[in-house]
Amino acid sequence: MAKEKLKKIEDLRRLREKLIEQRAAKKSWVIISSGTCGLARGSGKVIQAFKDVVKKYNLEDKINLRITGCHGFCQAEPNVVISPEGIFYQRIKPEDAEEIVVETVLKRKIIPRLLYVDPQSGERIVYKKDIPFYKKQRRLLLENNLMIDPKNINDYLAIGGYEALSKVFAGMSSEEVIEEIKKSGLRGRGGAGFPTGKKWEACRRAKGDIKYVICNADEGDPGAYMDRSLLEGNPHSILEGMLIGAYAIGASEGFIYVRDEYPLAVENVTIAINQAKEYGLLGKNILGSGFNFEIKINRGAGAFVCGEETALMASIEGRKGEPRQRPPFPAQKGLWGKPTNINNVETWANVPLIISKGADWYSRIGTDKSKGTKIFSLVGKINNTGLVEIPIGMTLREIIYEIGGGIPDNKKFKAVQTGGPSGGCIPKELLDLPVDYETLTKAGSIMGSGGMIVMDEDTCMVDVAKYFLNFLREESCGKCLSCREGIQRMYEIVTDISEGKGKEGDIELLEKLANVVKDASMCGLGQTGANPVLSTIRYFRDEYEAHIKYKRCPAAVCKEIIQYSIDEEKCTGCMACIKACPQGAITGEKKKPHKIDQSKCIKCGVCSEICKFDAIMVE
Amino acid sequence: MQEKLKVDRVIDRYEGDKANLISILQDVQREYNWLPQDVLTYIAQKLNLPLIDVFEVATFYKSFSLKPRGRHLITVCLGTACHVRGGQRVLEEIERRINVKPGETSEDKQFTLETVNCLGCCAIGPIVVIDGEYYGQMNTRKVASLLEKYSKKDKD
Numbered sequence: 001m002a003k004e005k006l007k008k009i010e011d012l013r014r015l016r017e018k019l020i021e022q023r024a025a026k027k028s029w030v031i032i033s034s035g036t037c038g039l040a041r042g043s044g045k046v047i048q049a050f051k052d053v054v055k056k057y058n059l060e061d062k063i064n065l066r067i068t069g070c071h072g073f074c075q076a077e078p079n080v081v082i083s084p085e086g087i088f089y090q091r092i093k094p095e096d097a098e099e100i101v102v103e104t105v106l107k108r109k110i111i112p113r114l115l116y117v118d119p120q121s122g123e124r125i126v127y128k129k130d131i132p133f134y135k136k137q138r139r140l141l142l143e144n145n146l147m148i149d150p151k152n153i154n155d156y157l158a159i160g161g162y163e164a165l166s167k168v169f170a171g172m173s174s175e176e177v178i179e180e181i182k183k184s185g186l187r188g189r190g191g192a193g194f195p196t197g198k199k200w201e202a203c204r205r206a207k208g209d210i211k212y213v214i215c216n217a218d219e220g221d222p223g224a225y226m227d228r229s230l231l232e233g234n235p236h237s238i239l240e241g242m243l244i245g246a247y248a249i250g251a252s253e254g255f256i257y258v259r260d261e262y263p264l265a266v267e268n269v270t271i272a273i274n275q276a277k278e279y280g281l282l283g284k285n286i287l288g289s290g291f292n293f294e295i296k297i298n299r300g301a302g303a304f305v306c307g308e309e310t311a312l313m314a315s316i317e318g319r320k321g322e323p324r325q326r327p328p329f330p331a332q333k334g335l336w337g338k339p340t341n342i343n344n345v346e347t348w349a350n351v352p353l354i355i356s357k358g359a360d361w362y363s364r365i366g367t368d369k370s371k372g373t374k375i376f377s378l379v380g381k382i383n384n385t386g387l388v389e390i391p392i393g394m395t396l397r398e399i400i401y402e403i404g405g406g407i408p409d410n411k412k413f414k415a416v417q418t419g420g421p422s423g424g425c426i427p428k429e430l431l432d433l434p435v436d437y438e439t440l441t442k443a444g445s446i447m448g449s450g451g452m453i454v455m456d457e458d459t460c461m462v463d464v465a466k467y468f469l470n471f472l473r474e475e476s477c478g479k480c481l482s483c484r485e486g487i488q489r490m491y492e493i494v495t496d497i498s499e500g501k502g503k504e505g506d507i508e509l510l511e512k513l514a515n516v517v518k519d520a521s522m523c524g525l526g527q528t529g530a531n532p533v534l535s536t537i538r539y540f541r542d543e544y545e546a547h548i549k550y551k552r553c554p555a556a557v558c559k560e561i562i563q564y565s566i567d568e569e570k571c572t573g574c575m576a577c578i579k580a581c582p583q584g585a586i587t588g589e590k591k592k593p594h595k596i597d598q599s600k601c602i603k604c605g606v607c608s609e610i611c612k613f614d615a616i617m618v619e
Numbered sequence: 620m621q622e623k624l625k626v627d628r629v630i631d632r633y634e635g636d637k638a639n640l641i642s643i644l645q646d647v648q649r650e651y652n653w654l655p656q657d658v659l660t661y662i663a664q665k666l667n668l669p670l671i672d673v674f675e676v677a678t679f680y681k682s683f684s685l686k687p688r689g690r691h692l693i694t695v696c697l698g699t700a701c702h703v704r705g706g707q708r709v710l711e712e713i714e715r716r717i718n719v720k721p722g723e724t725s726e727d728k729q730f731t732l733e734t735v736n737c738l739g740c741c742a743i744g745p746i747v748v749i750d751g752e753y754y755g756q757m758n759t760r761k762v763a764s765l766l767e768k769y770s771k772k773d774k775d
Contacts, residue, residue, distance in 0.1 A: 037740045040753035074742030222698035225739025260645065260682060261735060301641050301680030304736060318640035319672075320679035379700035379741035386742065417699060453699045453741075467702050471736065477679075580760065582715065604715070605708050609760045 005280040008288040009166045012157070019158040026064040028105050029083040031146055032092075035070030035232050036264050042093070043078035049094035053101045063105055066155070069145045069233020069268075072387040073133055076116060081128055081146060088128035089114035119383060119405060133384045136403050138365070140373050141349050142389045145233035150268045153275040156236040162281055164355035165243050169289040172355075177248040178204060181351065183359035185371030190216055190307075190344030191422065191448045191524070193370070193437040196351075199341060202331035203249045206339035211251040213242055214335065214342040216312060217258035217265070220304040221420025222471070224451035226375035226387055227345035231258065231265035234349070235272035239282070241348030243293055244355060249341050252292045257312050260299040269297060304421075304475035308523045309342045311477070322477045323523035344449065346375060367393035370436040374450060378404050381411065381456040388452075390435075397431040400454060411456040415539070419448030421468045421475075422528035424535025425461065444535040446528065460557035461540040462547050466494045468532035476525060483526030486517035490533060499560035502548035507537060556618040559603045563619060568593040570615035577607035577616070625650050626658060630665050637666050640676055644683060653684040688731040689724040691769050693717075694748040698737030701744035705758060709745050710734065712759040716766055729773060730766075 006012045030050060034043040050065055071079060076090035082104055089100065089111070096114060103109045115124040116131055125131050148155040156162070168177055182197030203211060215238060219227040230238060242254045258266055273295050276282040284292045298316050305311045306321040313335045315321040334340020350372060354362045363371045370392040376399065378388050383405035390399060396416060400406065407413050415425040418435075424445035426433070433439050440447050455464065469491040478484045490513050496502050514530030521527050537544060546552045547561070556562050566577075566586075573591040585601045588594030596607070608616035629646045633639035643662060648654055654677055663670040677683045695710045710721070713732060717725045724731040740746050743755025747765065754765060 036738070037742055040740050040743060040746070040755055074740075077742065219739070220736060222702075222737035223700045223741055225737070225741065228739045261738060299642060299645060301645060302682035302735075303680050315641065316638070318638040318676070320675050322679075377739075377741060379744075380703050420699070451699065453703065455703055459703050464703075467699070467707075471697075475736075602715075604712055604759055605705070606712070606759045609758050 003275070003278040005278075006287060007280065009170055012162060012166055012287060016157050016160075016163075019154050023064075023158055027062055029064045029066055030100070030105060031066045031068055031071075031081040031083060033069075033071040033077060033079050033081075034067050035229060036262070037070055037074045038078045039264070041077045041091075045094045046078050046080075046092050046097065049097035050101070053098045056098075057101065059101070059106075063101065066149050067151075068148060069150050070229045070387065071146060072139070072142050072229070072389075073131075073384070074386045075133075075384050086128045087126055088116060088131060090116050132405065133386060133388075133403055136394075136398065137389050138373050138391050139389045140353060140365075141230065141234070141237070141346070142375060142387060144237065145229065148234055148236075150233055150235055151271050153236060153272065153279065156234070160356065161236050161352075162240055164352035165240055165281070166287065167355055168244055168247055169287055169291070174204060174248045174250065177244060177355070180359045181248070181354060184354045184362040185359075185366070185369075186347065186350055186354060186362070187370060187437065188344060189346035189350070189374065189449065191419070191446060193447060196343060196347055199331065199343070200245060200248050202329070203251075203339050203341040206332050208339045210253075210338045211249055212335045212338055212340040213246045213249060213251045213254045214309075214312070214316070214340060215242055215254070215256040215348050216307065216309065216342050216344045217256055217262075218300045218307045218312060219259060219262075219345070219449060220307045221422075221449050221451045223379050223417075223453045224377050224420060224449045226377055226450050228259075228262050228265050229375075229387055230345050230349050231262065232268050235265075235269045236276065237349045237352055238269075238345055239272055239276055239295060241343075241351035242295060243281070243286070244351050245341060245343065245348065246293050247291055249339075251341070252294070254293065254295040255298055255316055255335070256295060257298045257300060257306070257316060260301060266297065266299060273297070303477075304471075305477045305523070305525055308525060311523070312342065313340065320477075322479055323525075325522055346450075365391045367434065367436050369438060374435070374447070376435075376450045376452045378452050378454070380417075380453040381407055381459070382454040383408050392436050393434045395432050395434050396426065399435065399452070400431070404454070407454065407456050411458065413454070414457055414459055415455045415461065417445075417453040417455065417464065417532075418451065419446035419528075419531070420451050421471050422446055422524060422531055423448045423451075424531045425455070425464065425539060426535075427539040429539075444538055445531065458555055458557070460498075460553050460555035461536045461543045462494060462498050462553070463555075463557045465533045465536045466491065466498055469494055472525065472529045476529075480521045480523075480526055482517050482520035483522075483529060486513055486521075487526070487529055489513060490517070490530070494533070497544060497547045498553070498558040500547065500551035500558075502544075504548065506548060507541065507544050511537060562603065563598065564596055564601055564603060564605075564607065565617050565619075566594050566596060567615045567617050570613050572613055572615075574612075576610050576612070580606050580610045582606065622658075623661065626661055626665070630662070635666060637668055640666065640668070640673065641680070644673075644677060648683060653687050655687075656685070684731075686724065687728070689728045690773060691729060691750050692731050692733065694733050694735050695721075696736075696738045696740070696744060696746040696748070697734045698739075698741060698744065700741035701737075701746060704744050706745035708759050709747065709757045709762060712762045713747070713766070716762060729770065 079090045186196040187193040311321040311323040330340040375389045571593040578586045585597045663673040745757045
């Protein structure tokens with residue numbers, strides 16, 4: 001459908017009214033979650049099944065299917081929400097579609113089989129709002145994912161999209177916009193937490209007729225995917241945020257630097273940009289304001305360091321992503337030497353909200369120094385995996401136990417890793433810490449972009465340190481010696497420790513090296529790269545010592561110093577492990593306990609995965 | 620000549636702008652599945668860039684391959700969430716079965732093995748992606764049959 005250009009604010013208002021009216025005519029909505037996680041779990045086939053059913057019963061006028069980005073509750077993918085009541089069905093299969101339409105949509109009858117069961121109470125929960133995972137959240141950004149088909153700009157307009165932009169054009173000067181953002185207390189959501197308004201102001205004041213804004217969507221922290229969810233599920237909120245920022249700063253060109261590993265995000269943002277252009281919400285003289293703005297997409301090429309702003313800009317310029325010394329900061333000398341403002345995806349997405357509802361409203365959420373909500377990806381050894389949006393300042397305990405539903409299989413909580421490779425591991429003694437920028441830094445970690453990886457008693461902290469060092473060693477661009485060689489050396493030492501070759505004094509050497517890497521590296525990657533090692537030493541020194549002194553891995557993870565054996569009492573002699581062992585290392589007869597030949601065992605763990613009787617022991 | 624046309628089309632799409640070198644290499648790699656040396660030389664000429672600049676970019680970024688890749692691309696996610704759930708063990712089992720290390724291609728050119736830092740599908744980790752198809756909740760036990768599926772496809 002061709003879109004008519006919106007020439008003034010009034011045109012947008014009228015279009016919105018029309019869209020709201022159209023949407024009100026349809027009685028029931030079936031909202032199908034189909035972000036990357038949903039697709040990976042088969043939402044594509046579910047969508048097709050619903051389309052077929054609607055056609056079969058000729059329900060095109062009565063039911064509206066809405067295919068949305070992710071609903072945040074990854075554990076329950078693919079899921080559907082049936083509005084207006086908000087009935088929540090989880091783990092839908094294509095064959096469920098007909099029953100859902102016939103029973104629930106047409107007759108408003110609940111199908112108990114498809115409901116979410118609370119693991120703690122065993123109760124089946126009908127409505128989305130009652131599910132503990134959602135109940136304690138404050139989903140200012142994420143909830144919109146349910147209201148929007150990201151491939152259809154009209155959905156965004158119908159829920160008030162681009163209203164903040166209209167408000168800005170209707171009567172706010174650049175200075176007033178910046179003042180509003182400053183007053184809101186919004187801080188960068190990408191990691192360091194720099195006040196957004198101040199950043200904008202610096203760029204606004206910088207001399208230069210050409211200025212740029214950039215959206216940093218190079219979400220590289222492993223275990224963090226909130227930016228992907230926003231890009232996939234609500235791309236226009238980011239475009240609108242960038243438009244407002246560009247207006248405030250005086251930029252007429254913007255870039256979104258997005259990871260190529262996120263194909264759906266690239267697709268949806270591209271569609272969003274094109275649709276915004278068709279309406280004239282991007283381009284020349286937007287809504288008759290005289291303001292011009294264009295956005296281009298740049299795809300990353302698999303380099304973690306490009307999340308660092310100066311490296312990111314080098315990459316947009318078509319060069320290798322090597323960071324450079326700051327100052328000059330991007331606000332003075334950024335992309336192609338021009339004043340540039342870079343914010344992260346989630347930061348941009350907060351902007352329209354602040355402008356629409358006001359800084360006063362926004363600054364009432366959160367803590368003294370950290371305002372608003374923050375999205376975390378709660379993953380790892382946790383019952384309710386998903387994206388969690390909470391007012392900043394909630395405690396880790398509330399997030400992990402009340403929203404996350406605790407640790408699976410009755411295992412014990414050991415630590416939560418925040419902030420990705422720049423962050424650290426926080427132990428159970430600190431679970432009551434409120435989550436905000438300052439508190440997490442004090443605890444030796446960082447807020448980072450919002451990854452929260454929960455670890456249980458089966459996670460080895462030396463192995464975790466080794467994992468991050470290996471990650472950073474590969475991702476270090478190599479420019480600073482301290483980072484390139486220091487991280488490499490730390491990796492070698494930790495590897496030795498994990499293989500039972502650690503020596504007395506290794507921990508102290510690690511601490512020394514860590515501080516050098518921290519002090520002598522130029523960019524954030526090196527400066528924070530030692531955090532995973534330092535925080536694990538700080539809170540889990542006993543695990544390092546067990547590896548060094550007793551050549552033991554308490555969590556039974558480090559391959560070189562563990563041994564697999566068979567518990568003769570539990571083994572039923574079913575021969576399953578004998579057949580599965582790739583080395584032929586297990587011998588024994590039917591119905592008699594089997595044995596592992598240690599000289600042949602490569603510790604691949606296949607036997608322990610296949611054994612139904614829990615008879616494989618690892619120590 | 621036909622080959623050059625393919626590259627020309629990509630370069631034209633980006634209006635021959637040097638700043639789009641990374642995007643150009645990405646799209647060209649999509650055509651060839653890797654970046655052959657003569658193609659890189661040709662791109663350098665067309666963009667009027669020293670070859671070393673093109674090489675620098677092609678070797679800096681992890682997603683570019685300067686060696687031919689196999690018929691199937693296996694990507695093992697090694698994000699933190701996959702790691703704590705045994706992603707490393709899954710990778711090792713695949714390495715053992717097809718006898719290559721990450722970044723390498725099996726001798727019969729059937730599989731190329733790569734790793735990725737995070738795909739953001741942590742709920743269903745450990746994850747293995749083969750030719751864009753996602754396989755969640757992987758473990759070492761499932762590796763053999765998964766690889767078998769693709770070997771079989773090739774025979775059919």
